[in-house]
Amino acid sequence: MRSKKSRNPVPTRTKQAASPWAPFRHRAFLWLWLGVVAASIGSWGQTVGAQWLFVTDPNASAIVPLVQTANQLPVMLLALPAGVLADAFDRRWLLFGIQTYFVIVASSLAILTALGMMPPALLLTFTFAVGCGAAMLQPVWQSLIAEIVPRDKLAAATRLDMVSVNVSRAAGPALAGLVIAHLGVPPVFIINAAAGCTLAIVLLAWRRPPVARGERERFLPALRAGARYVQHEPVIRRILLRFAIFVSPACAVWALLPLIANRQLGVGPDGYGLLFASMGIGALIAAFNLGKIKQYLSSNAVLVLAAVAYALTFGALAFATSIWLAVPLLLVCGFGWTATVATTNSELQLFLPGWVRARGIAIYVMVFLGTQALSAAIWGLVTQYFGLQFSVLAAAALVACSAFTGRLLAVQEAQHMDRSPLSYWRTPEVAVEPDPAAGPVLISVEYEVADDEETAFLLALQELRRSRLRSGASRWDLYRVGESPNVFLEQFEVPTWREHQRQHEGRLTAQDKAIEDAAFAHVIGTPRTQHLLPPSTPRLAMSIGSDPDLLALPEATI
Incomplete structure (x- = not known):
């Protein structure tokens, strides 16, 4: 058993934080980040378009949340295999293949919608197809960050990744709202296809230095090895459990926001875009200021305060009667959401050793998006049977309860832990020559x-x-x-x-x-x-x- 001295202490809070822009000094990260922003703007716009397409349907309470479920459910199936592939193959070409797939799916969705051939079942099918690409994308991109950015800038790079998510989350819905209000839904899907091309072009233009790779692991053994690592690492399990307890009620805001906009606040697609953008702007504020906050607060304190702030403002949203009352509340919700996600993501990135990083991130993505997918469907059913206000208040109460898990599920800070490989076992001096595949x-x-x-x-x-x-x-x-x-x-x-x-x-x-x-x-x-x-x-x-x-x-x- 490790002694207390072997555990890494919480870093001094008053230590000067690195510049939040430092990772941009690495040109590869800068250009790839810009490409991801462009692609994500199109993806968030597509989500808004898909939800708004049936917001006036008699069964909208069930259909609209199912758009989120269909978009995120593939993560349960594909994120871990994607992590195995990302640990074994060239991540650049994996990303390029995924973006090519995105462009084909988005283009097909735009064409069929323009022709009036998009019933709810087919829309959910296409949304599921888009979700398959997203499930493959996240583990590859997030594990690539650690490859192109030094460890001392990894926390800042992770926060900038959250900036990219939230720039797109703010700009995508706002742009989609304007486009839907003036041109309809099909052009939103066309924009998504065009935006997907941007990242593909950046990947093709990237002059990546040669990357030395060891012998590639076979798929199934690598899959099992990644699952075993997470299964037997208490720190990772604790991080994921605490994160899931927060996400399952907090994701109700994404699932129910179209209904809040249409039924409670009585706004159209441009107003819905503004509400969505408000959360994105709040998230940007969190992403840019979280580094300064972490100088004074531990990761556990940030997670508790973020959950409390989120719960209070989300609960107040149930009583908002105008869009101008809802906007500041959603700003705080966006701040709390991103503070939680960015803190969890950076601690996970720092703790995972390189050999299993993509697989560990894949399991995190499975927990993150899979929890949202299942919970969105549940919140849709709760809304269908008990009403919108009841659902919002119930979700806010559960988020508040998640804040109290910090004492039992404290996150171990990994900033100063050495996670680099250490080969301290000597080569076995056996008197026989085993075949590499021999076993057990x-x-x-x-x-x-x-x-x-x-x-x-x-x-x-x-x-x-x-x-x-x-x-x-x-x-x-x-x-x-x-x-x-x-x-x-x-x-x-x-x-x-x-x-x-x-x-x-x-x-x-x-x-x-x-x-x-x-x-x-x-x-x-x-x-x-x-x-x-x-x-x-x-x-x-x-x-x-x-x-x-x-x-x-x-x-x-x-």
Whole structure:
């Protein structure tokens, strides 16, 4: 078990923050950011167009929220596979392929809508198709940020990514509202197709330096490895759970805003665009000022205050009678939403090690958009049966309740944690030549522990268990040797020999070494390690082949 000293302290709040614009000094990030802004403006405009297309339908209470559900439900299916692909393939060309797909779908949607061939079911189908592209896009783009921006500017780059989201969230709906009011819905879909071309052009023009890549992981093992990492990392699980508790009620504002605009405030598409833009402007204020706020407040304090502010203003929105009362309330809602999302995203980016970053982000995107997709449908049904005002007040109350999860689900700040790979295991000196695909491989580590150290050792081994499972083990067990009660055997199974080599070559961090050192501090002598291989593994034609002492590896060598 790690000592208190091994845990990274909360950074001093009064430390001068880096410039929020510092990542723009990297030209690749600047141009890609601008391309993402343009593409996102078109995407948000398309969402407004799709929702407004049926806002006057008799079943609008169910159809309008389902647009959001259809747009975000594909994340549950595709975000994690996208993360695997982003960790294995060239992210530039993945992004280009995704943008090409976006342009084709948006163009088809515009043509069919202009021809009057867009019933609700087909609209939801196209929205689902757009959501498939979005599910693939987010893990690729967000993991690419960490590739082109240094770690000390990563938090600022993450906030600028939120700026891009919220510039588009402000500009896209406002532009769509104006276009719908004067030209109708089909031109909004045409703008989306044109905007998607912008990012594709930027990607083609990017003169990216060669990127060295190791051997590519196979898809299914990589998928399982990413899921295992999140499953056995309590910090990530805590971040995701706390985030989902906030998002599930808070997303009601996005699902119900068209109905608030049309039914409660009595405004048209241009007024709806203004309401949507108000949240975007509030989000921009948060994105530009969050760095300064973080000098004085911890991430946990920011999350609590953001949830409280969001709950109070969202609840007040239920009683707004004019658009000019609603606009300032939505500004605060936008601030609270972005403060929460940006804080969660930056802590996650900083905590995830490079080898699994895209897969970890993909799971975050799954939680983020998947929670919104499912919750939007629920809030639509609540509105259908209990009314709009009841839904808004109920959602606001639940957001307020989420603020009190901070004590139980505190976010560990990762700004000053070292998450770079640390290869502290030596290459296994085995007397046979395993095939990389051979498996499963069982690694057995023998420990001798004094009686007075046993309790502390067993506690430390629980942390070590999580470390082994995070880095690639599929099973872990600990045994006491019956003939020698002071001797314990740790055994963990890895699917293949190549997967075990990856543990040696880049999956371990300083955190893992600290956990291992803490466990070995309670051990007498040097732990003895053996690699148990499939019996068909051929012997090496070497004189060392039968020497059993070769399997005894010193200290942290596994």
